Amino acid sequence: MEFKTILFYLFSAITVVAALRVITARNPVHAALFLVLAFFNVAGLWMLLQAEFLALALIMVYVGAVMVLFLFVVMMLDINIERMRQGFWNNLPLGALVGLLMVGEMAVVLSGRYFGLANLPPQNMPANYSNTKELARLLYTDYAYPFEIASVILLVAIIAAVMLTLRGRKDNKAMHSSDQIAVKAKDRMRLVKMSPEVELPAVAAKEGE
């Protein structure tokens, strides 16, 4: 058996186990961390397919950013696990349907040769073949407009998400840097002039004698 084959089975076994643990783990934080493990192993599988850009982008975007924010939210929530499990049987039919659909699609893709869909490029690439460069060339030349349009749609989605959640609160205490920089010493401190000694009242002066 080739070393690559051993690696493939190792990565896939860990991916399957981690993916199962994502849905069976009782603690949501553990589930999120198992999802991270699954992502890592999928990245390893993609690396075996010589798709190094996709593999590293998966780690950078999903593991490095999306899952960090996901964990951030999951940790903040005080999740009642018992209540989350209540709807299991009600939601099962819909979930099973979606699952079956996905299995069917995967089957069509994986057995593409049987369905006459196999249109994969030859596997034997020259030594200086760079997946990253090829992807960039396609994205920025042949598919430049679709790529730009997709980016703009994403940008619109980002701005919309911010606008939907942005409510100006009346008790907002956020400070503005420009106001802070514009502050002069006069605005913050009042110098009071007073004489260093105070004349004692006449009565006190008499007692002192």
Add this chain to the structure above:
Amino acid sequence: MEAIVLPFVEGLLGPLWPAVKPVWPLVWTLVKIVLILSPLLLSVAYLTFWERKVIGWMQVRIGPNRVGPWGLLQPIADGLKLFFKEVLFPTAADKKLFVLGPVMAIAPALAAWAVIPFSPGWVLANVDAGVLYLLAISSVGVYGIIVAGWASNSKYPFFGAMRASAQMISYEVSMGLGLITVLMVSNSLNLTEIVGAQSKGQFAGWGLGVFSWNWLPLLPMFAVYLISGVAETNRAPFDVVEGESEIVAGHMVEYSGMAFAMFFLAEYANMILISAMTSIFFLGGWLSPFGFLQQIPLVGVAFSNGFHWMAFKMAAILFFFLWIRATFPRYRYDQIMRLGWKVFVPLTLVWILVVGVWMMTPLTIWK
């Protein structure tokens, strides 16, 4: 380097060589890993010592000077002390994740060194997607802090974890965008080729390589990258994650002994990593700044390209890290976020456009 070692090993093993041959690539990779990691861990130990000395001098103190000559054995003593201390587990902690936290902190800090070239050919894995690999690995580093903070099941570590996740994601963005200009001008993602691209140009031809490196044409990006690097490693003045006066030590509050030392190792290994990356991306790696001085007899050798320049540049950047720690007060949290998102990100986006236009005009200096 393998070409020099291989005949020697073959001769040494003699008849046993055929038995070793199938596993030789594995053995050789392990040897290279040891050759990279042991000097790295030694540098980490002496970086802590240097830091204490430098900060001491800046504050008109002497710094550690009791253990060994000039206090040189201090980091060894510290290490031994931490090694023999007990690792305590808080009762309400999530035990498995509590152990996993320090491991997840140190693993990316060491794994990133796989693609760092120290000199032409002196690299564990000379991969084409080196920059991508570094970005991917360094984005994973935050997990150690988050997991440790959550698993401790305590207030201050949790605050530290939340601050860390927000801060490190913010500054990764500006670091990544800053690197885009570097790969635009170097036309490669391979670290060795990025250094090679900096050895070309008008000034390099005159032997004044220092003006051909990326730091000069990409000066704003150099500044952004350096400052983001400080924020990314949670060093002062961006050390709100472990701000002593606010949240004691952040995610490390509940850790003791070797588990605590792992976070320290990770932090300092990351500092050295950032300094190596900055010298490769912006300061010409192992290239000599004044190549024309090579003609001087005897001392000229020092002005040829080589690892010593890389080490010198890394040391200079590390000194910068220590220097600003002793100089600046800690940033306020909202100011950190403002600097990352409202200053650095727009600046990098504009500079990508500027460099792109510059490269397309006849004035381009990158051919």
